Amino acid sequence: MEEVINVALAGHVDHGKSTLVEAITGKFPDRKEFELKRGMTAILKVISFEYKGVKVNLLDTPGHVDFRSAVNLALLAADGLILVVAADEGVKSRTEYITRKALRLKLPVIVAANKIDLPAANPERVKRQLMEIGLHAPVVPISAKMKWGIEELLSEAIAHIKAKREKDKRIVVLGHERKTGIGQVFLLSIRGGTIREGEELGPVKIRAIYDLSMRRKGEARAGEIVYASMMGEVAVGTEILADGTIRKSEIFTEDIYPSKVFKLSLDAEGLQKAMKVLEGLSGEIHGFKVERIDGGLQISVLGDMQMKYIEDALSEAGISFKIVSERRKGIVTVAGRGEAHVGTAHVEVLPRTVPRIIVTRYDYDVTMDFDWVTASTVADALGIEGMLVIIHRGENPDDLAEAIAKAVEKAGLMEVFPQGNVVVRTPKVSEIIKLTYAHGGQILESRENSLWILLPTFELDSFVDEVYSVTAGKVEVKLIVPPKEAILGIDPGTKHVGLAYIQGSTVEVWHINFPQPLTERKSQQAMMSKFVRELRLFLEGKDKPTKVFIGLGPGLKYAYEAVQRVLGDSINVFGVDETCTTKEALYLISSGKILAKRFKGIVDHAYAAVLIAKHRQVVGKIMRVRHARRKLETYIASHSLIGYMFKRLAGVHTLRDLRPGTYIEVKDPSYIDGKVSKGDVFIYWGLTKNGVLVHTLAGCRMVLRWKAGVHPERDFFKAFSPVKPRT
Numbered sequence: 001m002e003e004v005i006n007v008a009l010a011g012h013v014d015h016g017k018s019t020l021v022e023a024i025t026g027k028f029p030d031r032k033e034f035e036l037k038r039g040m041t042a043i044l045k046v047i048s049f050e051y052k053g054v055k056v057n058l059l060d061t062p063g064h065v066d067f068r069s070a071v072n073l074a075l076l077a078a079d080g081l082i083l084v085v086a087a088d089e090g091v092k093s094r095t096e097y098i099t100r101k102a103l104r105l106k107l108p109v110i111v112a113a114n115k116i117d118l119p120a121a122n123p124e125r126v127k128r129q130l131m132e133i134g135l136h137a138p139v140v141p142i143s144a145k146m147k148w149g150i151e152e153l154l155s156e157a158i159a160h161i162k163a164k165r166e167k168d169k170r171i172v173v174l175g176h177e178r179k180t181g182i183g184q185v186f187l188l189s190i191r192g193g194t195i196r197e198g199e200e201l202g203p204v205k206i207r208a209i210y211d212l213s214m215r216r217k218g219e220a221r222a223g224e225i226v227y228a229s230m231m232g233e234v235a236v237g238t239e240i241l242a243d244g245t246i247r248k249s250e251i252f253t254e255d256i257y258p259s260k261v262f263k264l265s266l267d268a269e270g271l272q273k274a275m276k277v278l279e280g281l282s283g284e285i286h287g288f289k290v291e292r293i294d295g296g297l298q299i300s301v302l303g304d305m306q307m308k309y310i311e312d313a314l315s316e317a318g319i320s321f322k323i324v325s326e327r328r329k330g331i332v333t334v335a336g337r338g339e340a341h342v343g344t345a346h347v348e349v350l351p352r353t354v355p356r357i358i359v360t361r362y363d364y365d366v367t368m369d370f371d372w373v374t375a376s377t378v379a380d381a382l383g384i385e386g387m388l389v390i391i392h393r394g395e396n397p398d399d400l401a402e403a404i405a406k407a408v409e410k411a412g413l414m415e416v417f418p419q420g421n422v423v424v425r426t427p428k429v430s431e432i433i434k435l436t437y438a439h440g441g442q443i444l445e446s447r448e449n450s451l452w453i454l455l456p457t458f459e460l461d462s463f464v465d466e467v468y469s470v471t472a473g474k475v476e477v478k479l480i481v482p483p484k485e486a487i488l489g490i491d492p493g494t495k496h497v498g499l500a501y502i503q504g505s506t507v508e509v510w511h512i513n514f515p516q517p518l519t520e521r522k523s524q525q526a527m528m529s530k531f532v533r534e535l536r537l538f539l540e541g542k543d544k545p546t547k548v549f550i551g552l553g554p555g556l557k558y559a560y561e562a563v564q565r566v567l568g569d570s571i572n573v574f575g576v577d578e579t580c581t582t583k584e585a586l587y588l589i590s591s592g593k594i595l596a597k598r599f600k601g602i603v604d605h606a607y608a609a610v611l612i613a614k615h616r617q618v619v620g621k622i623m624r625v626r627h628a629r630r631k632l633e634t635y636i637a638s639h640s641l642i643g644y645m646f647k648r649l650a651g652v653h654t655l656r657d658l659r660p661g662t663y664i665e666v667k668d669p670s671y672i673d674g675k676v677s678k679g680d681v682f683i684y685w686g687l688t689k690n691g692v693l694v695h696t697l698a699g700c701r702m703v704l705r706w707k708a709g710v711h712p713e714r715d716f717f718k719a720f721s722p723v724k725p726r727t
């Protein structure tokens with residue numbers, strides 16, 4: 001049989017993937033009206049051609065973020081990737097996203113630096129930018145439009161991308177569509193094993209197999225992508241394994257949670273038709289959800305562009321509808337724009353629709369957009385994702401945290417819906433599958449009589465109720481608490497690096513001192529060896545971390561490199577910006593709450609890592625966050641690993657006795673203007689004209705204002721009690 005290789009084409013929107021397909025095969029792949037109208041690919045397409053005796057399946061993917069699930073799918077079915085980067089624009093957010101995924105999957109990558117016919121094209125810069133994010137791959141300068149460099153690109157691809165045939169049977173469901181005269185067919189990528197007509201594959205049975213030109217064939221082997229008509233249903237993104245079990249591939253489901261909800265009003269007839277259309281669409285675009293509501297439909301989508309696709313499809317089917325409301329959900333973004341100056345810091349936050357925070361730091365030597373780095377304590381505490389934080393200036397982490405919180409508050413934002421895991425064991429599996437989809441859930445794995453399901457937590461209650469009712473109680477339902485992950489936190493300086501290893505409720509920290517700064521050219525290699533050696537030592541005998549959080553410090557790129565050298569490049573690395581965590585960690589350590597092996601150069605990001613790990617359990621609902629800063633501090637205080645304990649400090653009854661730096665606990669919040677609660681603890685620094693200057697335990701400086709009529713001297717000890725940490 002001839003050799004088949006599957007090559008995914010992916011990259012940022014408009015960087016020229018589809019034009020490249022045309023340059024290679026002579027056929028422009030976009031066909032849908034939506035696609036042609038907007039010049040944008042929306043659905044995954046497989047285009048086959050022969051090159052030097054090898055059959056190549058090209059998987060053209062959309063670049064727009066709302067259709068990202070198609071990229072995830074293509075990577076699942078690919079032996080390698082041609083990463084298309086417009087050389088005039090360089091590496092953009094989607095380029096980095098795809099690069100990260102490909103590195104994780106260890107896919108061979110060839111970079112097509114496209115549009116070199118444009119004067120601004122700079123393929124060298126593309127190469128450099130990709131190297132900075134860890135991709136060392138051949139870069140072939142091309143112009144898809146002028147058909148330059150196509151031959152070079154193909155021979156490079158054939159040389160590097162080899163057919164990967166898995167031993168065990170594995171079939172990935174890439175999509176489904178209707179074909180005239182046949183009905184529904186599924187697009188299947190056979191990654192391992194062989195399938196034959198008449199065969200039962202888990203929940204489905206294969207009726208007929210067709211090649212991509214719809215020619216009937218009796219069987220399909222590993223490496224092929226074919227259509228199949230089947231009895232039964234199986235969702236896009238599902239993998240079917242040798243023993244008939246099915247699972248939702250993690251790489252397909254991750255990061256495609258709906259973020260926006262539209263309500264449509266429709267009449268009864270329109271509603272029937274719309275449901276049919278939407279069912280069909282689930283084979284083309286993924287990640288959206290539909291629910292019937294009073295008077296119409298509620299559609300959750302990944303973003304506006306996906307909604308446009310749905311609207312177009314409904315209109316084309318002659319269905320009239322009206323959008324009556326739209327709101328954000330799930331992945332949340334900052335609604336507006338906020339800017340704040342605090343002390344040394346000047347930050348800006350901007351809305352962003354991708355589910356991550358991008359932190360750009362102009363004042364460090366690392367100036368790329370940290371698309372691969374993504375988290376911040378601030379965002380965790382407030383449950384915001386999808387904001388862009390631009391730090392223009394700010395050496396002091398406290399100032400930065402305060403400024404970010406202020407800017408976020410100005411911008412107005414919402415909270416996140418988390419997901420929960422459930423295992424349901426019952427013979428009535430198909431009923432449960434229906435229920436799962438009706439509740440916006442996903443099947444992660446299914447085995448005989450049990451299903452492992454991922455559900456939005458706010459659906460859990462009603463889901464479980466309905467599970468009991470459809471199974472008449474003959475069911476076992478288990479909620480799963482995610483395993484205790486091991487997390488590595490790194491605070492990357494250039495002369496001192498802090499390390500934290502967190503697993504469950506134990507935290508261990510370590511500190512590396514470099515005799516010469518990491519930035520010093522001459523000694524860099526020796527310092528890096530020291531870094532790698534000590535990191536290895538630190539991790540010895542521990543479980544391998546599943547996530548690494550690196551602070552956005554000046555030594556970031558060295559830390560990243562050391563992590564890759566010790567843990568490999570498939571590890572998930574996140575960046576944490578510097579917030580109120582230093583003092584927090586110091587506090588925990590000084591009160592013996594963290595097992596410190598050495599004290600100097602304490603690991604501030606350890607704490608951020610703890611918060612971020614916890615974030616996944618945060619329960620939230622749509623709301624505007626008011627008092628962002630206070631919320632942040634409360635969050636930090638209430639989510640601290642062990643919690644703060646204070647007891648009364650005896651012998652302090654007058655302001656003269658109250659030394660700056662003393663902890664004070666709010667006794668009666670009614671004296672204070674603003675939202676503090678009884679029991680909140682601050683660090684006292686003095687009185688201001690109309691309030692009390694304090695630091696929060698998280699290290700943020702603030703003034704607690706008195707309510708009108710309060711007499712500071714007389715009322716201070718009615719409002720606060722001096723306390724000291726209980727050790």
Ligand SMILES: Nc1nc2c(ncn2[C@@H]2O[C@H](COP(=O)(O)OP(=O)(O)OP(=O)(O)O)[C@@H](O)[C@H]2O)c(=O)[nH]1
Pocket residue numbers: 011012013014015016017018019020039040041042061062063064114115116117118142143144145146
């Ligand atoms: N000058 C120049 N323009 C190009 C080249 N390749 C593509 N383009 C143009 O870039 C635009 C986008 O091209 P597409 O091929 O649709 O880009 P895409 O990456 O498939 O876009 P999405 O599918 O939406 O992500 C079109 O206007 C193309 O004509 C090139 O080599 N040179």
Ligand SMILES: [Mg+2]
Pocket residue numbers: 017018019030040041061062063
């Ligand atoms: Mg395209």
